[in-house]
Amino acid sequence: MFQSALRKNVVAPLARGFSTATNGGKNNTPLIIAGALAVAAGSYFIYNSEAGVYAESKDESDAKPRPVAFTKSEFTNLTLSKVETYNHNTNQYTFKFDDPNAICGGPITHLLMVKATENGLIVDEKGNDVARPYTPISRPDLAGEVVLLVKKYDTGKISPHLASLKPGDKAGFKGTFPKFKYVPGALDHGICVAGGSGITPHYQLIDHALSLKDDKTKWTLFYSNVTEDDILLRKEWDALAKAHPDRLKVVYVLDKPPAGWTGPTGYISQQLLKDNSPAGSEAGEAVKVFVCGPPGQVAAIAGPKDGMKQGPVGGVLKELGFSEGQVFKF
Incomplete structure (x- = not known):
């Protein structure tokens, strides 16, 4: 309780x-x-x-x-x-x-x-x-x-x-x-959706959370870029995922993938989120989605921000059933 x-x-x-x-x-x-x-x-x-x-x-x-x-x-x-x-x-x-x-x-x-x-x-x-x-x-x-x-x-x-x-x-x-007050152990699962240089607040958040031994929160990161060379902090993300396989899953998404790329391509879709992380109303109150990226991506994923205010939840996350209390836009 x-x-x-x-x-x-x-x-x-x-x-x-x-x-x-x-x-x-x-x-x-x-x-x-x-x-x-x-x-x-x-x-x-x-x-x-x-x-x-x-x-x-x-x-x-x-x-x-x-x-x-x-x-x-x-x-x-x-x-x-x-x-x-x-x-x-x-x-x-x-x-x-x-x-x-x-x-x-x-x-x-x-x-x-x-x-x-x-x-x-x-x-x-x-x-x-x-x-x-x-x-x-x-x-x-x-x-x-x-x-x-x-x-x-x-x-x-x-x-x-x-x-x-x-x-x-x-x-x-x-x-x-x-920006957001993170309390260790208060979430069961954190879902991070990032585009381009919008990766930095997600890195600060997840790197910190994974460093806390008593924090059991699990994380899924969806990170979209144009090309493979555009992926920022890839070595750091791969190292974190390797060190914490039970707590971190990283999904890289490319718009223009190189030959032999086996990961998702295009944009971060409703189906991709649903297949790789807890979805919407089924997830419960202890699941939160964090979004940071170009304004167009934020709007498509979570609805546009209202200036400095969060604005209502829209886009893909609304379709998946996430509530305003489950979404935070950096």
Whole structure:
């Protein structure tokens, strides 16, 4: 009975998400998940929305505040220490913190706002600084640096700018901004649907969940791309699936597959979801679907977002019988 109440009341989206702008205000209200949740999940998580991650531990004596590299009230300039080419249109960027002991902080499934500081600011038609949201692929408690995986869009504002940076250059960061509050053990099954660079929040979520020994949640990832070369974090996903065969299944979907490709092709369809994961009303309240990708894909799979709001469930997931409480759109 307690587990049922836990699933209903604590697995929920935070009140607000962020796309390209923030409210700039501070929120110092601590979110403390402990006590009864520690019994249910086998661990505790202490988090303060301004100060970031304090600890994730089984022993309360280990909970020691750690310095956080930035806040969400103002931008902090970080130095680019390394750029690695990932594929034909994506780079991996490592930005170092001034304090080597500092961490990114924030909960799992958070994002950072990033803006230009080198070679002139990038502004919109009203003269306001342009910033874009990115989900780190590094863990929140990684000391000394934060790692972003960013696909360059020629028509974009910030991704081409990041692609022009060299080690030693700087970019402005503000955050962290929570997206979904994940509680270990509250779900039986998580279904992730991703397209292109929309894979990053799914990686942050699943990588974290699989690292928790007492979290038994099972995961299925459906990841669509145009070509095989477009698949991001493939080595990482394959390694996670190999290490956790009973908890993670990865389904790659290609629009233009190479010769000999044996996986699904085309788009992520209703039948593909139904054949490879728990479906809709039959799945129960402890199954949740997470969606992130190009707006067209999100709309087709789950219905369009309503600005910063989730919007009603539509598309394939509605046809499968998923309710609004079972779907979260990053």
